[in-house]
Structure formats: C-alpha cells, structure tokens
Amino acid sequence: MASSEITLEAVSSVSQIPAEDWDACANPASAPDTLDGLDTLASPSDYCSNLISHYNPFISHAFFSSLEGSGSACARTGWGPRHLLARLEGTIAGIVPCYLKSHSQGEYVFDRGWADAYERAGGRYYPKLQASVPFTPAAGPRLLIRGGADHERIATALASGLVALCGVSKASSVHVTFAREAEWKLLAAHGFLQRTDQQFHWHNQGYGSFEDFLATLNSRHRKAIRRERREALAEGITIHPLTGSDITEDAWNAFFAFYMETGSRKWGRPYLTRAFFSLIGESMAKDVLLVMARRNGRWIAGAINFIGSDTLFGRNWGAIEHHPFLHFEVCYYQAIDFAIRRGLKTVEAGAQGEHKIARGYLPQTTYSAHYIADPDLRRAISDYLRHERAYVAEAARELTHAGPFRKTADEPF
Missing domain, CATH: 3.40.630.30 (Gcn5-related N-acetyltransferase (GNAT))
Structure with missing residues (x-):
C-alpha cells in the first residue's frame, strides 16, 4: 500500500x-x-x-x-x-x-x-x-x-x-x-x-552549590571569581532573581530601559519592542528568569534568561548604571547559581565572548x-x-x- x-x-x-x-x-x-x-x-x-x-x-x-x-x-x-x-x-x-x-x-x-x-x-x-x-x-x-x-x-x-x-x-x-x-x-x-x-556554555557536573563549582577551578580563577562577586555588590547593590508572577510590569519597564540603553550602543537600533516583553510576560512567564540589580531603591541593571527542561538560556543584558563586575554577576554567576538550584545541566550564555572562559564557560x-x-x-x-x-x-x-x-x-x- x-x-x-x-x-x-x-x-x-x-x-x-x-x-x-x-x-x-x-x-x-x-x-x-x-x-x-x-x-x-x-x-x-x-x-x-x-x-x-x-x-x-x-x-x-x-x-x-x-x-x-x-x-x-x-x-x-x-x-x-x-x-x-x-x-x-x-x-x-x-x-x-x-x-x-x-x-x-x-x-x-x-x-x-x-x-x-x-x-x-x-x-x-x-x-x-x-x-x-x-x-x-x-x-x-x-x-x-x-x-x-x-x-x-x-x-x-x-x-x-x-x-x-x-x-x-x-x-x-x-x-x-x-x-x-x-x-x-x-x-x-x-x-x-x-x-x-x-559559543561558551557552562556545564553542571552535579554540583550541590556554587562553592562546589568553585572547588573545581584553579586557585587563581577561584579567587578572582570570589573577588568579582564581592565587588559587584559594593555600593549597596542587591540582586533579585524574578520568575513567574514576580515579574511585574514595573520590572519589565525597567528592563526595557536597560535593553534600549545597551542595545542602542551595541547595535544602533535594538530589535525587540516593549510589547514583546509584555507578551512573553503574559504567555510564558514561567519560562523566564529575570535577574535584576537594585541600588538606592531603583532598578539599575538586569539580564533576561529563558528556562528549558535542562538548559538555562542567557539572552539580553542592560544597565543604566555601570559598576565593576556587575555584568559578570548578573549574567554569568547568577545563571550558574540558578542552574545548580534547579538541577539544570547547561547554561548557554549567548553569542561570542572569550571572557566567559575565565568564569567557567567552555567552548561549544x-x-x-x-x-x-x-x-x-x-x-x-x-x-x-x-x-x-x-x-x-x-x-x-x-x-x-x-x-x-x-x-x-x-x-x-
């Protein structure tokens, strides 16, 4: 037949x-x-x-x-x-x-x-x-x-x-x-x-904590990461990982301002509209991790990630204040922390960036x-x-x- x-x-x-x-x-x-x-x-x-x-x-x-x-x-x-x-x-x-x-x-x-x-x-x-x-x-x-x-x-x-x-x-x-x-x-x-x-991806080797991950690094890089995480939170900066219903329109407004400021410098014309973020907030907020940084009562920086069944996908980052190592903390170290807590196998940190190697992200x-x-x-x-x-x-x-x-x-x- x-x-x-x-x-x-x-x-x-x-x-x-x-x-x-x-x-x-x-x-x-x-x-x-x-x-x-x-x-x-x-x-x-x-x-x-x-x-x-x-x-x-x-x-x-x-x-x-x-x-x-x-x-x-x-x-x-x-x-x-x-x-x-x-x-x-x-x-x-x-x-x-x-x-x-x-x-x-x-x-x-x-x-x-x-x-x-x-x-x-x-x-x-x-x-x-x-x-x-x-x-x-x-x-x-x-x-x-x-x-x-x-x-x-x-x-x-x-x-x-x-x-x-x-x-x-x-x-x-x-x-x-x-x-x-x-x-x-x-x-x-x-x-x-x-x-x-x-690209450069981080792979979870069954770590129970961020310290378990650090223990696999050589002394020089381990000390550098600890210093970067400490200095990133100077000036009274606090970090807030948001998912699901915790991501409010206020958070989206702030993140879009970061995206526009950074995107305009990098690409000339950012690709995503403000409406895009509201739409994903309505339809797939459970798949989003928004890592936001706050100082003196206002949002100053953030990174958006998407959550798969075994992978955390890092996407866009932006900031309206620039502090040493804050980009590494918000984009890379918080992503690793989240992946370890969730038991995810991989963090994909987006395109390019050989500087990611020193943070534990290897070529893929x-x-x-x-x-x-x-x-x-x-x-x-x-x-x-x-x-x-x-x-x-x-x-x-x-x-x-x-x-x-x-x-x-x-x-x-």
Missing part, C-alpha cells in the same frame, strides 16, 4: 498555525536528541533512537507569537514570515520557522561578507531565507517534527521544501542557523553547505547549514567554509585547554 503524500506550503504568520499543532512539532513529548557519528542522512532507526523529553522555550508557539505579534519580527523590520509546513493526510507533521529577509541583522551567524562579494560581482543577495529564531543565538531544533511521525521522511521533505521555497521566493539562499548537529548533517545531504562556530560548537543557489558563489563559499571549520575546531581545542579548571586532583585549593 502506497504511503500518504506529504504536501508542503508556506504561511505568512505564526498566527495561521494552531498553537497545539506548532507545539506538537516544536516540543513533542519525545524528540530525537543527537545522532553521533553520522556523516550523511540518518537511517530511520538512527534518526528515531535516543528519544528524550526536551523543552526549548525559544521554539514554542508562544515565543514566535510574541516576536511577530509585537512587531519585532515582521515584514516592516525585514523579517517577513515564510514558515514552511509539511502536511500528512491534512495534519501538520513538520514545520520550519522561516523568514524572508532583506538584510543580515539580528542573526549572529555573519554572512555580510558573502553578500558584499556577491553584489560587487553583479548578483543580488537579498532577499534571502532565514530558518531560525529571530534575534536568538541559541541552538535548538530547526526542523520541527511532530512526535510519532516518520522523522526521516518528514525531515527529508522539509529539507527539499526549503530549496523549493528558495526558488519560489526568488531568494539567493537559505540559511538554517543554530541547528542541531543531526540536522546539519541531514541538510548537507540535500546540498547545504556546512558551517561551524563556537554551533552548527549552521547554507543553501546557495548560484553555483559560482556556492563554490567560493564552500572553499571558505572548509578553512573556517578547521580554524573553529583548532580554536576550540586551544581555548578548552586554557580553561580555568584544575588540571590535577592534587592541585592546591
């Missing part, structure tokens, strides 16, 4: 997809984790092995609804939704969150050099398709597949669908960024180029896949990426070796 046909379509808003269908694909009760050792497309048995229950707040319907409903990610800001759906017997079995973009801002995987070179050669790089979570450099599934579905078959259809959508949209390329390694390998089998980069490879329609541009980028992957791998080895952890068990405490 012939299997049912998979049909593909693209929609122009997350609101066109029922939340229950989206979340059944994005965060199913059981989802494939990693496919270690696979160099090409996985077999069904491999692709469906090692099933885990894993919640990622960034790929939830609520998060995308907040981005689009707030006007943060929309056609006006250069993020025109083109979410790709795979239907099987009328049911949505797979989704790729995707946007038609007129620029390369807010992505954290940088391709502006590719765009400049292509346009100097007479090509048109924009529009392009971006399969990602806007403004969010956090790894996670990009081919969202309903639990219980034939993962290999749906993933293959979605990969082919992205290439077809590129042609229909008259886009130069498709960029699947911060994907899982298994998806990176699968997409390579469908003509996508492979790119790597690195990130993966992106790129379909380039023009064969000449594709050849040039393919050669560039081959050298870049080798550099990223070597840099990770060197940085890991330079980490702050004690090299021998008998190193003095």
